[in-house]
Amino acid sequence: MRMNFDIEVRITLKPGILDPEGRAIQHALADLGFPTSRLSTARIFSISMEAGDRTEAEEKARQMCERLLANPVIHRYEVEVRE
């Protein structure tokens, strides 16, 4: 039986990878009067898909990350299966 799964994938930079975009946003916020001591960015993909079970859904989402959603050289990803 195929079931529908809602999955949230969170892509972040690996520790130690420089984040020039984050630094630029932090500077821009400071210039607007909003100083911050830390700012990092992440990308979320909210995905619905069919799978036979939860394990298969999670494995598919990991493959999606490896093949397309993340750049394994610089990104780490977390997969959360709901439903």
Place this chain on the structure above:
Amino acid sequence: MRMNFDIEVRITLKPGILDPEGRAIQHALADLGFPTSRLSTARIFSISMEAGDRTEAEEKARQMCERLLANPVIHRYEVEVRE
């Protein structure tokens, strides 16, 4: 007294706003053998900053969204204050 607050801001497209990037990713995943019934993207900003209290921290984060992080015409944002 100033305290440090960790804040997570989540930026998503407003309902009804077309998401060509999401559609392109969905098509690319399907071409790789990963069909999905829904895919949407969001941007997360994880921010540390000082504020006098939780309410002030949340209000500052909302101002950051209105002034820089989000485009109020097409985006909605959620602010979550931790600590």
